[in-house]
Amino acid sequence: MMIIQVQDLVKRYGDFVAVDHLSFEVDRGEIFGLLGPNGAGKTTTIRVIMDILQPDAGSVTVLGQPPGRAKAQVGYLPEERGLYRKLKVMDNLVYLAELKGMSRPAARERATGLLERIQLEDWASRKVKDLSQGMQQRLQLIASLVHDPEVLFLDEPFQGLDPINVERVKGFVAGLHQEGKTIVLSSHQMNLVEALCDRILLINRGQAVLYGPLAEIKREHAPNAIRVRVSHVPTDLPGVVEVEPDDGAFNLALAEGASPQEVLRALVDRDMQVQSFEVSPVPLEDIFVAVVSGEEEEDDGLA
Amino acid sequence: MDWRKVWVVARHEYLTNVRRAGFIIMTAIVPVLGIVVLLFGAFFAGQARQLGAFFEKQFDVGDKAIGVVDESGYFSHILPAYQADFVPYGSEGEAEAALETEEVSKVLIIGEDYLETGRVVVMSMGSGFGSAVVSDSATVRAFFVDHLLVGQVDPALQERAADPMDVESRVISSGGETQGEGPWGFVFTFVVPYFLAIFLVMSIFVSSGYLLQSVSEEKESRVVEIVVSSVRPVELMTGKVAGLGALGLTQVLVWVISVMAFSGGAVALLAVAGAVSIPARVLILGVVYYLLGYVLYAILMAGVGALGSTAQESQQLAGIFSFFAAVPYMLSSFLFTNPNMLIARILSFFPLTAPTMMMLRLPLAEVPWVDVAGSIVVLLLSIPAALWVGAKLFRVGLLIYGKRPTLREIWWILRGDGERG
Numbered sequence: 230m231m232i233i234q235v236q237d238l239v240k241r242y243g244d245f246v247a248v249d250h251l252s253f254e255v256d257r258g259e260i261f262g263l264l265g266p267n268g269a270g271k272t273t274t275i276r277v278i279m280d281i282l283q284p285d286a287g288s289v290t291v292l293g294q295p296p297g298r299a300k301a302q303v304g305y306l307p308e309e310r311g312l313y314r315k316l317k318v319m320d321n322l323v324y325l326a327e328l329k330g331m332s333r334p335a336a337r338e339r340a341t342g343l344l345e346r347i348q349l350e351d352w353a354s355r356k357v358k359d360l361s362q363g364m365q366q367r368l369q370l371i372a373s374l375v376h377d378p379e380v381l382f383l384d385e386p387f388q389g390l391d392p393i394n395v396e397r398v399k400g401f402v403a404g405l406h407q408e409g410k411t412i413v414l415s416s417h418q419m420n421l422v423e424a425l426c427d428r429i430l431l432i433n434r435g436q437a438v439l440y441g442p443l444a445e446i447k448r449e450h451a452p453n454a455i456r457v458r459v460s461h462v463p464t465d466l467p468g469v470v471e472v473e474p475d476d477g478a479f480n481l482a483l484a485e486g487a488s489p490q491e492v493l494r495a496l497v498d499r500d501m502q503v504q505s506f507e508v509s510p511v512p513l514e515d516i517f518v519a520v521v522s523g524e525e526e527e528d529d530g531l532a
Numbered sequence: 533m534d535w536r537k538v539w540v541v542a543r544h545e546y547l548t549n550v551r552r553a554g555f556i557i558m559t560a561i562v563p564v565l566g567i568v569v570l571l572f573g574a575f576f577a578g579q580a581r582q583l584g585a586f587f588e589k590q591f592d593v594g595d596k597a598i599g600v601v602d603e604s605g606y607f608s609h610i611l612p613a614y615q616a617d618f619v620p621y622g623s624e625g626e627a628e629a630a631l632e633t634e635e636v637s638k639v640l641i642i643g644e645d646y647l648e649t650g651r652v653v654v655m656s657m658g659s660g661f662g663s664a665v666v667s668d669s670a671t672v673r674a675f676f677v678d679h680l681l682v683g684q685v686d687p688a689l690q691e692r693a694a695d696p697m698d699v700e701s702r703v704i705s706s707g708g709e710t711q712g713e714g715p716w717g718f719v720f721t722f723v724v725p726y727f728l729a730i731f732l733v734m735s736i737f738v739s740s741g742y743l744l745q746s747v748s749e750e751k752e753s754r755v756v757e758i759v760v761s762s763v764r765p766v767e768l769m770t771g772k773v774a775g776l777g778a779l780g781l782t783q784v785l786v787w788v789i790s791v792m793a794f795s796g797g798a799v800a801l802l803a804v805a806g807a808v809s810i811p812a813r814v815l816i817l818g819v820v821y822y823l824l825g826y827v828l829y830a831i832l833m834a835g836v837g838a839l840g841s842t843a844q845e846s847q848q849l850a851g852i853f854s855f856f857a858a859v860p861y862m863l864s865s866f867l868f869t870n871p872n873m874l875i876a877r878i879l880s881f882f883p884l885t886a887p888t889m890m891m892l893r894l895p896l897a898e899v900p901w902v903d904v905a906g907s908i909v910v911l912l913l914s915i916p917a918a919l920w921v922g923a924k925l926f927r928v929g930l931l932i933y934g935k936r937p938t939l940r941e942i943w944w945i946l947r948g949d950g951e952r953g
Binding site: 280281329330 | 536537540541544548749750753754755757758759760761762763764931
């Protein structure tokens with residue numbers, strides 16, 4: 230079921246078009262990746278969904294309502310983040326929950342539970358400024374969901390974290406997913422997006438460039454290449470245009486339209502001992518770089 | 533507008549700021565001052581005259597003797613009452629030597645033609661300030677009068693001529709009631725309300741200063757982005773203005789109650805008759821100007837606070853308002869002599885100075901009703917305009933990080949070209 234719907238969204242700052250006719254949907258219970266280079270329009274898009282900015286055109290609904298009506302059901306960890314440093318940890322959490330419409334006692338109870346979950350229960354009555362950097366980052370994360378939202382926007386949640394805290398946050402996000410929360414994750418760290426997200430939207434210059442299930446996108450963007458471990462590579466394999474030895478194996482580049490299946494069949498027909506055979510995997514990062522730089526080249530060509 | 537959220541913000545602002553050391557000290561200063569004055573007054577109640585003499589002496593010619601070189605003949609024999617303070621010298625040279633050895637602090641050279649011209653040369657070491665003090669000194673004046681009139685007139689007349697007035701202030705208001713009777717009356721009728729007005733004005737700036745700080749701290753710590761994803765900027769601003777306004781009123785209430793208690797205490801302890809303290813008109817209008825002034829400044833401070841990227845930067849931007857607020861203060865010595873002077877009246881109709889100016893004028897005189905009505909109307913009209921500007925700057929400024937917007941950008945924001953990401 231669809232939980233967020235963005236249709237034909239346009240947001241301009243003066244003459245600059247930050248978001249240009251963007252459409253996408255987020256389904257209930259999924260982890261949705263919102264990707265793009267710096268200045269692509271991710272934060273602007275999130276701010277419109279959070280009702281911080283008003284769109285110039287297009288429509289946004291959150292849980293079937295305009296963004297302003299759904300605030301209590303949405304949590305937000307902004308990229309530019311912070312807490313009240315001079316206020317106690319518990320007071321921070323209770324105040325932020327109250328601003329989302331939660332009652333004081335309920336907020337206190339929920340905050341206590343969350344603090345236990347991130348092992349900060351002993352720090353509840355300390356001031357935020359007394360906490361270490363890592364503790365503050367964990368606290369910041371629970372501050373975004375202290376009001377128990379259905380949807381959570383995490384804008385660069387791994388930014389500035391050490392590897393241990395990255396793992397902790399990753400585990401925390403996975404836990405929330407299991408609880409049935411819908412999570413929209415914006416990050417530069419593609420390996421983390423790959424590990425966590427079901428579907429992604431890649432924005433560049435305010436427009437959607439890639440959108441859909443991650444597995445499908447990766448399949449579509451797989452390079453026409455095979456990595457095979459055999460004693461040697463015959464010269465007359467069908468569709469193979471280039472052979473490159475690599476660490477005891479061979480990387481074979483295929484002609485356009487050539488099928489890896491055909492190559493495997495040819496090897497088997499020749500009775501060769503195939504120790505391993507794989508269609509080369511493609512990291513999301515490569516797709517990201519290829520698509521974004523491809524767009525830029527296109528522009529340069531036109532210019 | 534979600535009033536529940538406004539309430540949450542207001543309560544949060546009130547409770548966080550009411551615990552600030554600065555707020556507690558500033559609130560406590562009036563009652564503490566009152567208690568000190570009261571104790572001081574009670575202690576010296578029986579010695580009021582000596583106390584007066586003591587203060588008079590501080591502003592008089594000092595405790596060193598004054599040399600006299602007389603060529604007129606009227607001052608050759610110094611009367612017994614003045615012999616301790618005035619020393620005769622035969623010549624200018626002798627007197628100058630005494631001045632150099634600091635036997636005397638000043639020397640009066642009274643010429644032959646004194647009776648016709650009144651010319652007296654005052655010699656002093658260092659600065660010429662001494663001669664100014666001499667001409668204003670009650671002691672020196674009495675010295676001249678006594679010596680000129682001795683043996684010429686009735687001693688009682690001579691004494692009266694040397695000290696012609698013992699002033700007791702009695703001011704009749706337009707309503708016909710008498711204000712400021714008795715030695716403490718002036719204090720209760722003018723000084724206390726005047727200082728209360730000054731404190732009220734300070735309270736406006738302290739409360740709106742907290743608002744500025746609260747906004748710029750939220751922005752500097754970046755918590756504001758979470759906050760505005762939960763409440764609308766107009767709700768946030770309203771909550772802050774209300775919460776910190778309540779904080780300011782708490783302060784004012786403590787002050788007014790302690791001034792009342794102080795004057796009540798004075799009546800009981802010092803047996804002061806008619807300690808009228810503050811006329812109701814001054815008190816009511818004072819609170820009206822307090823509220824209007826606070827709301828106007830608070831809204832502007834909220835807008836300005838949102839513009840700076842750090843608390844320090846916001847404070848610099850807010851400096852322009854502090855300047856306007858300070859203008860009536862700069863005029864306060866003139867205000868004392870003429871609270872209804874033209875410049876004061878003009879500034880009472882200018883929104884940024886009106887609250888301060890009116891609050892300072894009210895306790896000092898009957899302010900024309902045109903000024904009262906006019907300034908209130910000006911303020912009532914300015915507040916929506918400030919709200920329009922302030923809310924716009926606030927909403928847009930909150931999300932501009934890392935740099936202070938240029939004047940051009942501020943203009944652009946006000947023209948409503950939209951928010952910036």
